[in-house]
Amino acid sequence: MKSNLNKEIATREFSNSYYKYIGYLPNPDKILSKTGKSIEIYSNLKNDPHVWACIQSRKSGLVCLNYEIIDNGCENKLLNEVKSIFANLDIHQIERDILEALLFGFQPIEIIWNYSKESKQIYPEKLIAKPQEWFVFDMDGNLSSKEHSRQNSKVPYMKFLNVQYEATYINPYGNGLLSKCYWPVTFKNAGLKFWVNFTERFGMPMLLGQYTRGSTQDEIQKLADELANMTQDSVIVAPSDIKIEMQEAIRTTSVELYRDLIKYCNAEISKALLSQTLTTELDMGSYAASQTHFKIRQEVIESDIRLVEETFNTLIKYCIDLNHSSKIYPKFRLIVTERKEKIDKI
Numbered sequence: 001m002k003s004n005l006n007k008e009i010a011t012r013e014f015s016n017s018y019y020k021y022i023g024y025l026p027n028p029d030k031i032l033s034k035t036g037k038s039i040e041i042y043s044n045l046k047n048d049p050h051v052w053a054c055i056q057s058r059k060s061g062l063v064c065l066n067y068e069i070i071d072n073g074c075e076n077k078l079l080n081e082v083k084s085i086f087a088n089l090d091i092h093q094i095e096r097d098i099l100e101a102l103l104f105g106f107q108p109i110e111i112i113w114n115y116s117k118e119s120k121q122i123y124p125e126k127l128i129a130k131p132q133e134w135f136v137f138d139m140d141g142n143l144s145s146k147e148h149s150r151q152n153s154k155v156p157y158m159k160f161l162n163v164q165y166e167a168t169y170i171n172p173y174g175n176g177l178l179s180k181c182y183w184p185v186t187f188k189n190a191g192l193k194f195w196v197n198f199t200e201r202f203g204m205p206m207l208l209g210q211y212t213r214g215s216t217q218d219e220i221q222k223l224a225d226e227l228a229n230m231t232q233d234s235v236i237v238a239p240s241d242i243k244i245e246m247q248e249a250i251r252t253t254s255v256e257l258y259r260d261l262i263k264y265c266n267a268e269i270s271k272a273l274l275s276q277t278l279t280t281e282l283d284m285g286s287y288a289a290s291q292t293h294f295k296i297r298q299e300v301i302e303s304d305i306r307l308v309e310e311t312f313n314t315l316i317k318y319c320i321d322l323n324h325s326s327k328i329y330p331k332f333r334l335i336v337t338e339r340k341e342k343i344d345k346i
Contacts, residue, residue, distance in 0.1 A: 024136040024144060027173045029105075031182045040133045042104055042178040048185050050266045051178075054273035059099050061301040062308060063092050065334045069316075074328040081323075082316055082330045085123050097129035098311050099304060101163035104132050105174025108143060109161040111315070113322075122322045124315065127161070137172040158318045163311050180272035188265035195258040275300050305334050 032039060045051050069086060071079045094109070101107035107129060114125040135155075138144045142154040143162045155162075166175040270276065276297060312332035320329050 024138050025141070025172065027136075028171050029173065029176070029179055031179050038133045039104060039176075040131070042176065042182070045178050045181055045185050048181075048188070048269075050188075050269050051181055051185060051273070054270055055103065058102070058274055058300065058304070059096055061297065062099065062304050062334070063095050065305075067091060067312075067332060067334050070331050070333055072329060072331045074326060074330050078320060078324065078326060078328075079330050081119075081121065082319060085319060086312075086332070089124070089127065094127050094312075095308050097127070098163050098308050100129060101165045101174065101307070102304065103176055103178045105165055105176035105179075106132060106135075106143075106167065106172070107163045108132070108135050108155075109163065109311075111159060111161065111318070123319065127315075141169070141172040158322065161311055161314060163307065165307070177272055181269050184265040184268040184272075188262050188269075191258050191261040191265070195255075195262075198254060198258070309333060 027033075027039065029039070032041075035041070046055065067086075069079065069083050097107060097109055110128045110130050112125045112128065113122055115122055134146055136144050136146050138154055140154075143160060144154045164172065164174045167173065274297065309332055313329070316332060317329050320326055
């Protein structure tokens with residue numbers, strides 16, 4: 001009986017044997033399961049201007065910061081090697097790619113390694129973010145190629161940086177923020193469509209043409225055609241006995257309904273992506289409320305900072321392990337003294 005204490009019993013197969021049959025863990029995202037679509041649909045949400053503005057606002061809070069490589073007790077030789085590697089990487093673009101994990105739940109970043117004959121070192125030449133829909137997670141929670149998932153083809157060690165956001169044992173795909181924006185964006189687009197239709201129908205004034213009794217059908221039809229053309233040219237010529245009036249539709253209540261729906265959806269999007277609304281909405285609030293919202297924003301950015309630092313430190317570990325036997329690694333760190341000052345200015 002004691003021999004079972006060091007074994008894992010409650011596994012994913014224990015929960016659902018179907019996973020073992022298909023060879024990988026399906027994404028448990030409820031939006032994807034209900035719509036029957038892939039994670040690729042979340043990329044389309046970025047076309048919404050408010051979603052895009054919130055994403056850029058969140059990313060800019062981190063990308064504006066400078067970084068440093070600290071020795072962490074390692075040799076100067078290792079420190080200088082890592083500094084040289086990072087000097088040749090597009091750090092800001094990589095930071096933006098890492099933060100895509102917040103939006104989709106996870107973000108695979110492929111490392112393109114190269115060999116330097118001069119230093120005789122293997123180094124990362126560039127890092128490329130790859131689409132999430134190309135990957136799945138196997139029964140052990142390892143990132144695997146979607147095409148070869150049945151052969152349990154997990155990606156090679158040190159070949160990918162797999163950035164995960166709020167991943168769990170049962171859900172290695174993470175918890176993407178864009179899934180929280182799906183319905184607000186959908187309802188918002190529907191509201192915009194109805195609003196445009198409403199504007200086309202009631203935005204232009206209705207022309208009322210009155211003809212005298214005894215007019216022929218051809219005369220009536222000619223008047224109707226000329227009134228229809230008037231909506232484009234705004235000019236009409238008619239006999240003096242024909243009376244033409246302009247009737248304007250006044251429906252402010254309907255307009256307010258559409259506006260309130262879109263405003264509500266935008267607020268929900270802001271809360272999902274930024275955890276607050278005041279920094280992206282125009283409505284004025286109290287000074288205390290604004291300070292509370294900016295404090296929340298700072299805390300969100302601090303959380304993003306830890307995600308980026310962890311990812312870059314994993315890359316540093318790969319670099320050292322490939323070229324040296326040392327187990328003491330330099331550390332990547334976004335400069336702490338600049339954080340509060342720069343975040344406050346955003």
